[in-house]
Amino acid sequence: MLDIPVIRWGKPYESLEKTEVVHFNTGEPIATVSSANGGLVSRDMRKAQKARDRLREFSCEDLIAKVDKAADLFENETLKLGDGTQSPDQFVHHQSASTGLPEHMCRKNMVKNCFVMQNMTEILECLTRGLDLDILTNGYGTESRGVIVSYQAQTPVLGAVLPSNSPGVHTLWLPAIPLQMGLVLKPGSSEPWTAYRVAAAFEAAGIPPEVISLYPGGHDVGGALMTSCPRSMIFGSQKTVDQYSGNPGVQVHGPGFSKIFLGDDCVDQWEQFIDVMAESVYINGGRSCINCSAIYASRHTKEIAQALGERLGPVEALPPDDPEAGLAAFTVPGMGKAVWDMVKQDLQADGVTDYTADYGDRVVELERASYLRPVIAHAESPECDIASKEFMFPFATVVECPQAKMIKAAGPTLVGTAITEDQKWIDQLLSATNIDRLNVGPVPTNRLNWLQPHEGNIIDFLFRSRAYQVAENKVTAIA
């Protein structure tokens, strides 16, 4: 069994407290992981500036090349992990075993992380709008149009409190190193794998290990990380989102409430878009914030719900190593049933119909875990509670709503796919501040273009654009 230490600026630290990462269903231990304590994090953060200083010894381009190399190592090589090693296949197996996510989805997430690492030049070019990266290194510089610009780093490191149940989110913190910022990560309790493997790949690719810290541990570790890192990201529930809302030092990633809007000009051809809708709801086990949780249309909504119900209702819970497995397990005992009880309550409300009711029980109980099979509901209006719900399994409500009211009724929407050619409505959608990422046309909500910002531009989060003036003669007073 693997023994995984805390990593303090590249140095392993074996804690007196350890937790076990176990198989989601059998409970069989896979690894022991040292637990940090909050004070350890706070104290180590006093040396955070050294991480940035060390990274600034390399150019951004040099770091981007190392990250590119790390992508290959991450995807294809056996890398060190704690007191042992881990091959790519073992990584997939370990991640699936502890998170309940099917192995083929773990592999896809692995590829997604690699894609981001391999395309860092293009991603940063888009996120910075073509800024010369030396300007970020030096703090200022002259753009090609002859104007001095200054970007001031707001932190020497990026902190992140990572989730246990969604290994697809790691792409969000990967740009930190090429931006010459250290990484301070608290891995999720059942998903330490990605953070440790990325760190190992970075080190093997020539990135100094002393720029990365990994602190598995309890809530106090997360709290200390958030307090001591000037910029950090956290993944959590709506409660977490509300808690950090308005805090400029925290980028919070919670439920996405992503949606598909069918315009009146296209809704009569809804059958053409059923694949887009089904993929948006079902892909990645329905776990992501970019999975669609509501489909808005002014008519044909019952037929759409019927068709999606027929498509997704029969989906069975399959073993995680089955290439056809489409559902991810709830690994906290009793959680599947608890989530189902919430869904069931919403399904019983007036104006709501369950279009997956005819396809058998939705809860599948295993020895220590459970699955929820897909649920497609129909709501007669956006006022029904279920219309604004999101759950961590393939779940969506088809909502009947006049087009003119859709934007306001939709509420916060991380990804909005609008299927329409109605330019006037597209203009309104473009102006809607409650929609973060906007797709126009039949683009599944889950298909992200990595050249676009996600839930806030990381450059804006880590740097501040400010005024910087330099007199021709720095020491002579202006006459």
Added chain:
Amino acid sequence: MTNSSDQDLDAAVATAKDKLDQHTVEIVQRHFHESTGCPFWLGKKSELNFDPLTEVKCYEDLQKFPSFEDDWLRGGPVERWRMKDHADRPTYVFETGGTTGVPKSRVVVDDFRTDYEVFSETLPDEYFPRGGNWLMLGPSGPRRLRLAVEHLAQVRGGISFCIDLDPRWVVKLIKKGWMDHLEAYKKHCIDQAITILTANHNIKCMFGTPKLIESLCLELEERDMTLAETGVTGIFSGGTEFTPQWTRYCVEELFGGPPEESGIYMTPTYGNTLMGLACSKPVTAEEKYKISYYAPQPRAVTEVVQFDDHNQTVGYGETGRVKLTTLTPEFFVPGFLERDEGEREQPFAKFPWDGVSGVRPYHKLAAATTVGVY
């Protein structure tokens, strides 16, 4: 074959048990006798199916009492807990809990002083020098701690400075998610502490909660100082967040090494308003900073009992729930189930009775408990 030290320990254990049995009988007599008992226990007597005055002949006989319910300590009149022969004595009331609802209260005449005098005898003079002044950095208000630490300082010939902290407000800040306010409040306390520590008051000893000790050391570092440079040599602290890992971090990184290197000795304690202070075996790197607590027997007894049978202790090294019995001339609490669990520890020469290690929130209550708030 047993060697002489084993025999000595066996004899000490037997002597301690005899003392506990005798003490139990005396305390029960006092609490259930009409001339001395408090209204609460005299009233309860009629509900019992046995006569405590004639049927409690040893410690184990306390199992005849029903489990002590902590709700009995909530609400008034608080005088129902005052011993009849203490009616004209100056009386304190100390509270525990109270973030929401009515707190538990305990009336006290002398107990807090006696408890801390007993505790004082366990402190090494080398690190807690007689005559040295103290800093109390923790909750005061309705709690016992401020007066108790002040008395401890006084019996050791020193004077105690006090910095107040309101844990009920801290719990509210955490529950509201007002972490900025929490940090500001913590800083407010630490700033006051550093002001006192650097004002030439000859402070050698302190009480601090783990969170505040940590914050104090970090803030001193921020000011290019160390705790040792302030003159502090002895610290006692307590709480379930006092884990081996935290202790190691504190000793190795905040203090700068074990006492012989850093000059700072820290002793964990376990206790609350209902009992005195359980002391720890010396905590060392060799034993991986294991913390084992021993109650101040016979005034208080801790047992580690089975989760489903609270009258059955677990085997040594096994895990169970912590059960507390308080047996003082002014307070009688038989078999109170603490909100903690831990492992049962063997007696040893200094404390020849059972101890408890690995104390942490009882796993079935842990999710609802806010620990380590101050």
